[in-house]
Amino acid sequence: MILHCTDQININEFRSNLVTWFYQNQRELPWRENKDPYRVWVSEIMLQQTRVDTVIPYYLNFMRQFPELENLAEASEDEILKAWEGLGYYSRVRNLQTAVREVVSHYNGVVPDTREEISNLKGVGPYTAGAILSIAYDKAEPAVDGNVMRVLSRVLVIDEDIAKVKTRKTFERELYELIDPEDPSAFNQGLMELGALVCTPTSPGCLLCPVQSHCGAYHQGLQNQLPVKTKKKKAIPKNMAAFLIKNNKNEYLIEKRPETGLLAGLWQFPNFEVSSVSAKEELEEALMNGYGIETYTHGEPIQYIEHVFSHIIWNISVFEAKAKQAESASGTSLKWVSQGELEQYAFPVSHQKIITHTIRGEA
DNA sequence: AAGACGTGGTA
């Protein structure tokens, strides 16, 4: 093993090669304009399991809408979900607001700077804690994400399964030795940037790599065998029925999803799992029991949507229906809204397709 | 420990 641990000369060279490379090759990103802890925090939450290119427009909009931590703390749930609409993993923004409120009430609006305190904030796990501490506060704390595990598994030739939660701790232990105490921010970001731009999952650019000489996998020709990662299971398909229901005022019925679980707190058209979409009686009964809505009988589906989540596939048949009564027993989770009002509410991507295709008649 | 939790891009 080329680098492993005790050789201080090699460690110093590794650090300086990585940090120098980072300053010369880092991308200009909106969250790199300054080190404001709140701005760094928001970016780290958005970046979880999400590509840089996807995040950029959301980040710009989010910071325009909630420029200071206090603005986010005071926003409504519908506002924050709308700002997150389409980004996925919606509990991230709900947790972020909970955490930001905690910072306002408990830390006088100042993001705490110890791992202990910051880790107790909702949605801040080991990676995000390390990222904020190092990037915003220049603390020598590891920030182990998928990039870092891929890069270090190659450099240090570590073949533990990076899909396993405990493997992260192995890399954190190594990092406490390896991290550059002079510039932990550039070191951590350099590791991630290297993973994103050079030490990629497939066909890594070893010939361009600033730490090639320190890389055990490169010297042994193992860069394509590492990291080791077990595969995940495939998504399970479900038959879903969705209903586009109008009343006599030309309004649509929408419902708010439960506060926990899949797509928590988002709005949707009445939507539920069915054994079969051709069992009309089952559909009518579900509408009556679930929504208190009697409808004029509906015909064949007017739209089919396949939507793939990480662990589920929704095969949605969309039906059109007219409510027999103008008002329904409207709990807080049911609402009649005009076409124009629809855009105020955050919908899952699968139901955005109903709005664009069936309501607006776009391609 | 393993599964829940989204979405859009790429080979």
Place this chain on the structure above:
DNA sequence: TTACCAAGTCT
């Protein structure tokens, strides 16, 4: 088309 991914966290 299927599979895997992309700056993880919570239960």
